[in-house]
Amino acid sequence: VKMLNAYAADKGVKLMMHHETSGSVRNYERHMDKAYQFMVDNGYNAVKSGYVGDIIPRGEHHYGQWMNNHYLYAIQKAADYKVCVNAHEAVRPTGLCRTYPNLIGNESARGTEYEAFGGSKPFHTTLLPFTRLIGGPMDYTPGIFDTQLSFLPGEHSFVHTTLAKQLALYLTMYSPLQMAADLPESYERYMDAFQFIKDVAVDWDDSQYLEAEPGDYITVARKAKGTNNWFVGGITDENPRRSTFTLNFLDPGKQYVATLYADGKDADYEKNPTSYQITKGLVTAKTKMSAQLARSGGFALSLIEATPADIKALKKWK
Structure with missing residues (x-):
């Protein structure tokens, strides 16, 4: 020991x-x-x-x-x-x-392991914030990047999620003790996406629910404890959708480095779960954000207060 x-x-x-x-x-x-x-x-x-x-x-x-x-x-x-x-x-x-x-x-509650062998449906994670999580933090064990389970048959042979949705769960599933629940080699294949797990906080000074419909979708913004940095996560059920919101929870007059981890154009939780795209730029409280979510997909957004070097190097968000 x-x-x-x-x-x-x-x-x-x-x-x-x-x-x-x-x-x-x-x-x-x-x-x-x-x-x-x-x-x-x-x-x-x-x-x-x-x-x-x-x-x-x-x-x-x-x-x-x-x-x-x-x-x-x-x-x-x-x-x-x-x-x-x-x-x-x-x-x-x-x-x-x-x-x-x-x-x-x-x-x-039924955690991540049930998404494959237990048969949890894509809407499961859009319901839990309104049911189980009302009573206290949930250890859902998110962060699964390798969703294909070849040793199980049919509907149980894959986790019902995209990679980007797994990132978003760090926001929608509140827990001050979080896991990176996959194998290290799974993360090594997608280190640019794993950066969000490295960056995201586990406890918060403020939480704002930007949009939600129980059983369909939810988008949450949270301010990392003791900082001016914000993180946003959005997930959907088996239906694709577009999430649109304004960053009006940010401090007025300040600039932030926004890094958006979103489903790729061809992402699909059954056919192509690891398709994702990462976009980076400068934003303010007036910036309008938009992200396309695949079937059982999601997006994760980090908003880090910009330094003078960031402002010089990055372009404004379009």
């Missing part, structure tokens, strides 16, 4: 733990103090807990009162050790993170 910690620190990486209980909840509770103390001793301040499988003891269920009491106990115990919890397979939250802000995220 010490060697791993030293290696991570050398790379500028902070480690977290994963407690997969496999549903053996009483056993987990017996070891919880020791596990959290281990985290404190080794500098880990966040844990992803999991409850895959039938709950033990038998007769208890994921959403029953007994398990609800356990989830609360785990969060309270973690708070004693100043540990953040990202619980998977737990009950849907209903605002508990306001009382216990160390509940940094939950899964508690």
Whole structure:
């Protein structure tokens, strides 16, 4: 463990733990103090807990009162050790993170893995902001660039999304603990698109919903915490559409470097999911933006406050 910690620190990486209980909840509770103390001793301040499988003891269920009491106990115990919890397979939250802000995220809905083998439809991610996310942050595990799963048949052989839509999920699916959920080699093939994942913030000072129709589409603008930088993400269901909006949430009189990651002209979530185009230019609060979204597509936009060098080097957005 010490060697791993030293290696991570050398790379500028902070480690977290994963407690997969496999549903053996009483056993987990017996070891919880020791596990959290281990985290404190080794500098880990966040844990992803999991409850895959039938709950033990038998007769208890994921959403029953007994398990609800356990989830609360785990969060309270973690708070004693100043540990953040990202619980998977737990009950849907209903605002508990306001009382216990160390509940940094939950899964508690059909996440990205269900987009292929589980058969989630393209409209699924346009509904979650109005249902699941009302109760608190969701760990949806976005960022899938390789959407083709040749080992599965038919409808389940691909993730129902374009690459650009995966970028947009970092905005539409709020979570202060985000993942880049694909393999490193998948990102290495599209490093220009991966730049957005490197740039995008995980927590925000302001959020504005620019357009939305539950089950059809949603476009969100968020201001990165402690900065003047904004990020925008828009997604759609199985129907293509054009998103048009004005950047009137930006500071008046300032210029920003806009980088738009959008579906390519031939993008399609079934036939050509990795087709995308990147456009860059200078914008202001008066600039009108437009992006074409493919079927189950999306777009992501970064708006970084311009430096004098940026203003000299870049052209104004058309």
